[in-house]
Amino acid sequence: MSTTETAPPGARTEVPKGERIADWMDGRLGIYGFRSLVRKVFPEHWSFMFGEIALYSFIVLLLTGVWLTMFFDPGMSETVYHGPYVPLQGVQMSQAYASTIRISFEVRGGLFIRQLHHWSALIMIAAMCAHTLRHLLHGSFRKPRELNWLIGFVLLVVVTLEGFVGYSLPDDLLSGTGLRIAEGVTLAVPLVGTYLTMFLFGGEFPGHDVIGRFYSIHILLIPGIVVALLAVHLLLVFYHKHTQHRGPARTENNVVGQPLMPHYAAKAGGFFFLIAGVLCLLAGLAQINPVWTYGPYRPDLISQGSQPDWYMGFLEGALRAMPAWEFTVAGYTVSMGVLIPAVILPMVMIHVAAGWPFLEAWVSGDKREHHLLDKPRDHPTRTAFVTAFVAFYLVLFFGGANDVLAEKFHLSLNQITWAVRIGVFAVPAVAYFVTRRVCLGLQRRDRDKLLHGRETGRIKRLPHGEFVEVHERLDRRREYTLLAREEYKPLPVPVADHDGVPNPNLREEKRRYRLSRWLYGNQVAKPTEQEMREALAHFGDSVNGHGPAGGHLPAQAGAQHAVEGREPDQELL
Secondary structure (H helix, E strand, O other), X not given: OOXXXXXXXXXXXXXXXXXXXXXXXXXXHOHHHHHHHHOOXXXXXXXXXXXXXHHHHHHHHHHHHHHHHOOOOOOOOEEEOOOOOHHXXXXXXXXXXXXXXXXXXXXXXXXXXXXXHHHHHHHHHHHHHHHHHHHHHHOOOOXXXXXXXXXXXXXXXXXXXXXXXXXXXXXXXXXHHHHHHHHHHHHHOOOOHHHHHHHHHOOOOOOOOHHXXXXXXXXXXXXXXXXXXXHHHHHHHHHXXXXXXXXXXXXXXXXXXXXXXXXXXXXHHHHHHHHHHHHHHHHHHOOOOOHHHHOEOOOOOOOXXXXXXXXXXXXXXXXHHOOOOEEEEOOEEEEHHHHHHHHHHHHHHHHHHHHHHHHHHHXXXXXXXXXXXXXXXXXXXXXXXXXXHHHHHHHHHHHOOHHHHHHHHOOOHHHHHHHHHHHHXXXXXXXXXXXXXXXXXXXXXXXXXXXXXXXXXXXXXOOOOOEEEEEEOOOHHHHHHHHOOOOOOOOOOOOOEEOOEEOOOHHHHHHHHXXXXXXXXXXXXXXXXXXXXXXXXXXXXXXXXXXXXXXXXXXXXXXXXXXXXXXXXXXXX
16 A cells, blocks of 8 residues: 655745756766865965965966956067157167057056066965975975976976066066077077077077067967966876875874865965965065166167076076186087086986985885875985075075175175185085084984973972972873874895895995985984883873873972983984
């Protein structure tokens, strides 16, 4: 016997319109399958924002770039200026420069958009550099993210090239000087330098095609490459899941944070408007690239104190610091004074930075997946190497302003140049040594806090008259984080033979052994389980560590640790 239930009066009997639309869309696009995507978890940490700053600056770049293309003329044909800017009245200039002046003074909001575009480019590259350094220092480039590391690094190189190309478009005296340097660097490339120069400039410098070609590269080719690489980069971030810092409940198999919808999306949306607002403030209040003060480019002129955008400063400094070495081979002049600093040096820097993840994986032989991050102090050699790399870059960066430094500080230009030549070797070495010692010191401090507790500032007097400071056990979260760090150890010494059979890979294993000693040697070990049990017993805890979490160090125990607690540290020096 069957029964039929009737809906109560006033009840809804038809499917809501919104649900019908959603069902229709799902039947064609499968939108219900995105449920897992919108619930994807993202961890929270301030260092993760560098990538977002770069992404949001790129969005502002695209919007302002589309607007500027409506008014910019990339032509290099000559014209005479008759606009509102009086100092340039009657001056002969290219169509590109004239349109840039027109955007700045005649188009409503043109100067603001130009400066917003320029500031966005500078902030984007700076954020990408900080983002890259964050990945290097925290070790987030390890398996399975090696490919995404390469994609991100290629993005940084391509965006830097895009910035230089866009910087050259106004055809003013400053950007023309940069183009002149680029032409000299291209000519310095052996065998193919002249062909590359003809390809870029369409003839003898400055030619009549370079601005038009750079314009096409700037608005079509490189943005397309950046968008494609960025899409793959973000997809791989989603696929591999986000890395996170070590802490309670955080493992290699989970992510602790907030879901994409609605929490992370709301925060990201607000952060985008914050970044856009800061960029607009910079564009409206801080003048940048005032091309009208430089004048149009002329091959026989150069502006005093000319400086490129900051991301090209290291290249300028390398060119200024390098001696003018050259030699002739079979009638061809090889200019080492340009080839080494402007071609070989950047290529070496790119290969070192891009290849570091693969070097580290080869040396350690580590095939595991890594989703938890290191602290910079946990890997002293890597941190010291990155610091030395940055120090090397900064020395060249300031070397590119040797004329400005000499003028502002009333110093000798030659002395500054020699200081840069010496500094490129001395400063990175000092930075490497100091950084590594600081990291090891921080490791010792963490070990000391785990075993002896944190300093409270409270002083007690013992019965025999001695004064000691009372220490407190760290909170459990901090304690867990310090104990969760991964310990890195060098590889074992390779054996020459086994049971009389020579080791066929002995030479390679020796190289890996030496590099592993450099990468992982002389690190401070974490406290052992027995050491932690003994330390917790002094804090009034039980042997299993489940007693009161905030117990104070008793006076007698404090006196004992004041004398004996330093012996393990002395052994670790």
